[in-house]
Amino acid sequence: MNRMTDKMLRWYARHARALPWRAPPGQRPDPYHVWLSEIMLQQTTVATVRKRFDDFVRRWPTLRALAEAPREEVLAAWAGLGYYARARNLHKCAREVTRTLNGQFPQTPRELKKLPGIGDYTAGAIAAIAFNHPAVAMDTNAERVIARLFAVTEPLPECKETLRRHAEELLPKDTPGDFAQALMDLGAIICTPRDPACALCPLMEDCKASKQGLAEDLPRKRRKPPKPRRTGRAFWIERADGRVLLRRRPEKGMLGAMVEIPSTDWDGAPPPFSGETPFRLEFERLRPHVRHTFTHFHLKLALHRLPEPLPIDRARLLPLPPGWFWHPLDKLDTVGLPTVMKKAANLLRGPR
Ligand code: SF4
Known part of the structure; x- marks a missing residue:
């Protein structure tokens, strides 16, 4: 030997x-x-x-x-x-x-x-x-x-x-x-x-x-190019009976098949925001952002929520696409949110 x-x-x-x-x-x-x-x-x-x-x-x-x-x-x-x-x-x-x-x-x-x-x-x-x-x-x-x-x-x-x-x-x-x-x-x-x-x-x-x-x-490493910066927006839709609207991400791509707070693509849309909101609801914007670093890019996520929780009658009329669901807020820990979404949820469910 x-x-x-x-x-x-x-x-x-x-x-x-x-x-x-x-x-x-x-x-x-x-x-x-x-x-x-x-x-x-x-x-x-x-x-x-x-x-x-x-x-x-x-x-x-x-x-x-x-x-x-x-x-x-x-x-x-x-x-x-x-x-x-x-x-x-x-x-x-x-x-x-x-x-x-x-x-x-x-x-x-x-x-x-x-x-x-x-x-x-x-x-x-x-x-x-x-x-x-x-x-x-x-x-x-x-x-x-x-x-x-x-x-x-x-x-x-x-x-x-x-x-x-x-x-x-x-x-x-x-x-x-x-x-x-x-x-x-x-x-x-x-x-x-x-x-x-x-x-x-x-x-x-x-x-x-x-x-x-x-x-x-040692070991020496080839210098890596700096990570690109991306932005996106997350929308917190709370219902009057203490549930929040979540969705499962598509199978392929970043965080594939994980649960998330409904969000835009993470590509551009820097403020001011003029894009469409989910179900054309009116949101207010929170001051803090979420910042999170993935392997290939830094993400800055702007946070939006409804000024008041949606009355149940109104929430029932929302045409939910496949993969969207209402989830009890007191069981948010068990749904398996990825870290970036946990950071967002912690800010979004805070005091109004
Ligand atoms: S293997 Fe690492 S710790 Fe051991 S002598 Fe060499 S450099 Fe030092």
Whole structure:
């Protein structure tokens, strides 16, 4: 075994993070737990996933239970985790594995990548951690550690293949799952983006970046263009009996199939507003906006509400399109509003 690999595994055996989806070093975890945690961890921090993972597993203890759950319930349980395509694919994947693979995940990255929501990294992580298949899992933590160990100065994403090859040089035949998790933990605890704790690192003697004083500069990244800014408007229509009008977004596109406060497209319409309002009702505008940052753009959402709740007789006459529905205000927490809509609702339901 490579000397660096040996040091890494010995460090992992003593310092592995105790995470609810993990088995102790040397033991195999439940593939359902590995898959669920890896999907949740895409773009989300370990601290956030810790609690949400437990909630999910308590509610759907097996892959089959998740596959049999109504999709709306899974989307609502995912609310706040963001990147909602993950939740749709999670449910699709659970159904596919249950129905066509007898509830058994495939064991190789190649087969895993054929399933919804599983890309290169996730396939490598599931194959290595759940099935001890000799695969590397290159997430941002692993990329950072490898770039520093081998002093790779080419920027990301161009150097991805080089980093993968270096990681494969270190991959142990017998314990690829522990190796994948050791890399993740080293990156999360010791070889952090800023101020890496080289003095505590088991690999300091072998690390080229540390020797060359380059650790904090690596990995280099190609400069990204600034995110565009978009605007939109949300309309709060409250009914006199304490219900609010919501709708389910279209299946495809941003926040697909999630519940929202009726809104315009998020493209332009800067103030003053001269567009049509839902059902041509007259709204008043709230002073505060909601600001929210998505992966690809910043959103500024103007907020509008009726001066008074609609009398029930009048509300009944509104020609509601498919997907629109009245929802009790005191149960707003259970409907699964995405974070941007939760921010809007908190302002809109405030005092008049
Ligand atoms: S020695 Fe420093 S830079 Fe190198 S892997 Fe360890 S923590 Fe990272």
